[in-house]
Amino acid sequence: MTDTGSLYWKREDAGALHTLLLEKTRQYGIMFYDAELRITGWNSGAEFITGWTAPEVLGQPTAMLFVPEDRAQRLDEHEANTAALVGVGEDERWHLRRDGSWFWSSGVSLPLHREAGRVTGFVKIFRDATHLRVRTRYLENELKASSERESRRDVFLGTIAHEMRNPLSPLKTAVQLMRMQAGDAAAMERPLQVMERQLGLLERLVEDLVDVARVSTGKMSINYEPVEYQALLNDAVDGCATAAQFKGIAIHRSFPPLPIEVEVDARRMQQVFVNLLNNAVKFTPQGGDVWLTATVDQTHFICYLKDSGKGIEPEMLPRIFDVFTQAESGRADRGAGLGIGLALVKEIVALHQGTVEVRSEGAGKGSEFTVRIPLRRPDAEQGRREQPELPGKP
Structure with a gap:
């Protein structure tokens, strides 16, 4: 012992x-x-x-x-x-x-x-102890990412308050003008136009927020119907025409000459293109240009939306479709929006089993979004391929 x-x-x-x-x-x-x-x-x-x-x-x-x-x-x-x-x-x-x-x-x-x-x-x-080190680093990165998400959310909430306050001031001014010029219909036309435009902005903002909530809870559904591709895009351009005219921005269109029928949720797809066009107009300076080009291949319709605007910094490209990114990046200057529009674009396109991509050579060099959507509802196309040929059918 x-x-x-x-x-x-x-x-x-x-x-x-x-x-x-x-x-x-x-x-x-x-x-x-x-x-x-x-x-x-x-x-x-x-x-x-x-x-x-x-x-x-x-x-x-x-x-x-x-x-x-x-x-x-x-x-x-x-x-x-x-x-x-x-x-x-x-x-x-x-x-x-x-x-x-x-x-x-x-x-x-x-x-x-x-x-x-x-x-x-x-x-x-x-x-x-490599496995413990890797696990620790993973948890550290998750904690950092969570902290960054909370920070972006705080910025987002501050920005949304700012964005919802923006239309209220013109509305208040328009109401005061209408009171001062009561009985003069011609004089009230301008204040009424201002009120209609600002109320439209508020309505779209609230609708986008509701849709973000639907996406996050998995409650957004897609209702397919036959739609003419060119008409869908023209309606989207019309929806942005006032904002483009206000800034002197020209929207150039290049579409196939013959009508092309696609199967999509028309309301949701118009939401996609309106959001992309609004985004292009917001970040393109006075007198700039926006190009909307449409084409098709055997399985998809493709839309290219290019602008001569502010462009996107390389480090922001991977996160440009995140709901908080625009506010966090400092792009949410007056009238620039919250970035929820691009988040909705990504989700709606994904629900159609399509893709959306963005390219930009950097700040001040414009940006280009590419949307690819199947021409036919995916499950219907699968049904066509799997349907057996009937005997005697030519």
Whole structure:
């Protein structure tokens, strides 16, 4: 029986523990090294974790385990010096395997063999904690993303209050003018036009907010019907004509000459193109241009909407269809909107099993949206392909 203060063990138990740690366990790597930081001992766990065998590492510098950045900072020396000075050197960092891959090492270095008050050797006990590191990083990223979403939501709520307040001031002014000019029908025409336009803006804003709620709860449905493609786009252009004329923006159309029938939810698809056109008009300066080009292939109708407007910064492109992005990015200047229109565009197109993409060469260089929608309702087209041919049918 051996006694070291508060620790007691039988000599045979100590031998069994020695064998277990050095020869049989794979969960923990054990490496012995001397004061010159050269490896003097290597257990089976270290071999299992790193891929290096004992003959390959004995006599080699401990730095062989450290990644290049840490070698450059001489962290192998720092770890040993810390162990010698305070009794333990923590090892929580990336290390190298034999095949060049990295693993996250979690462990400690401890001093051994003191001679004349001087440490002459160390033992390093470590394990592969890569899975824990990856999980921790994932949770950290999720927490950061959640915080960013909350921040965007706060900006969004502040912006929506601003956007809903914008039409109220012209409405209030128009009402005051009407009171001042009561009985003069001609004089009241202009205030009435202002009221109608601002009420239309409020109505569209509320409708978009309701639709965002429908999408988030999975309650938005698609009601397919035959529609003429060109007529659908012309109606969308008409819906944006007043705003375009107000800014002197020309909308150029290029459509196929013959009528093309498609199966879509007409109201929802018009919502898509009105939102895209409104977005183009909002971000195109006075006197600019918007180009609306339509075409078809064998399975889809395609619409290209290009403008000469502000463009989109490269870092915003991946998130331009997120509901909070426009407010967060600072694009939500006066009259610029909340960005919910583009979020709805993406969802409505997806419900039609189509795609929407955006391209921009950067700020000040305009942008181009491309919408691709199946010509026929997807399940109906599948039914046509699967319907067996009737006997005797020519």
